[in-house]
Amino acid sequence: MAEQVKPLTQSKPVSPAVSHGFGSYVRKVLAIVGKDIAAELRTKEMMSTMFIFSLLIIFIFNFAFDLRAENMQTLAPGVLWVAVAFAGMLGLSRSFILERDQNVLDGLLLAPVDRSAIYFGKMIGNVLFIGVVEVIILPFTEQHIIAGHAIDEVIARFTVEFVTGAQVIAGIEQIVITAARRVVEQLRCPHDDVCCRTVVVVGEVQQLVATHSVRAD
């Protein structure tokens, strides 16, 4: 038998005033990250797809190029970048399928949360997933570094490449930004001009970072 709903507060809210604290913002970002991780731990669809896809790319490149030890120094970073970038795109699309299924994105957009929190929550989750895939596939492209080198040297090299890979991720995020801009500007977030600007500015900055990293290399 259904029981009576207890109001959360003694009286109904009459004013739309809400708290906009930074702590609340961070909690919401983390809630989105936690939700994505929980969903992924339950299905393991995104990680397995990204991992298999990136392995497949390495496997194909192995046949396509002459990957002898002397060539590896030149070719391995490129193979790694391609594998991470494409696996990342695959992961991002799956990540948004999760939100489109059952119109959950509407549920997110109905919540009294700044749109940028949704963006950052999704971004952090995707960076984590891509980072894990990156860590797993690094040894497959960097055997030549591991062989005959001290462990601290290997870790140092891997750290540098991990950071470099993160810059690739910044480039990939442009896809998320495009999707977010489309959502925010065209349909979902017609009233939040500040939010629109935030997303656009973040997008532009990340585009600059990605471009700079490519030039630096």
Next chain:
Amino acid sequence: MIEIHKLIKTFGHRVVLRGVDLTINEGDFVTLMGANGAGKTTMLHIIATLSKATGGEVSINGYRLAESASELRRFIGLVSHKTLLYDNLTALQNLRFYARMYDLPDASERIETVLRQVGLWGRQYDPVRTYSRGMQQRLAIARAILHNPPILLLDEPDTGLDQHAADMLGELLSAVDISQRTILMTTHNLERGLSLGNRVVILAKGKIVYDTPREDVSTEQLREQYYKYVTV
């Protein structure tokens, strides 16, 4: 209180809402009826801040939606055709997530209350994908009332439900503390709409063409009016 004044919505060259005027008082349960494509869902989405009006104005408790959309979302709960729930997460995980998004101070207590209310407390650890359609819709209602919104928007909540599940949904809606909420529900089921709501409104060709209190109309009269306006 929801006030809609000369609401217009167009999609490209297609005009869906042509200056809708409607005032829904606090505590009202308004049933909105109309043919497919009449603009019912569009109107609900505009009130829910999910879509932008092309013209006109909507205000909630005196606050204009165009200016205070972000803050007003706290006052709105939406039950849609879709559940707005993550299929792969459990009922508890879903509600915990939404509780965090709404900054609920006593989340655990509130989650238990709404899950018991919709009769899903015993299934709280099961993934939503294992639920029947009726159970999913009950959980969707739990999600919508989790933050105790004074305004509840129900967009054909009985879609895809069998007769038994639809009856259960009706009973549930009757029990969900209606007196404290302003409810706007769209439906194609004239009998259910008339039995649940205290006011019936028909939307046709982008305008409100019929608006009457429940006590002033019988099912047969409503059916007559409905076919008068809805049929071409």
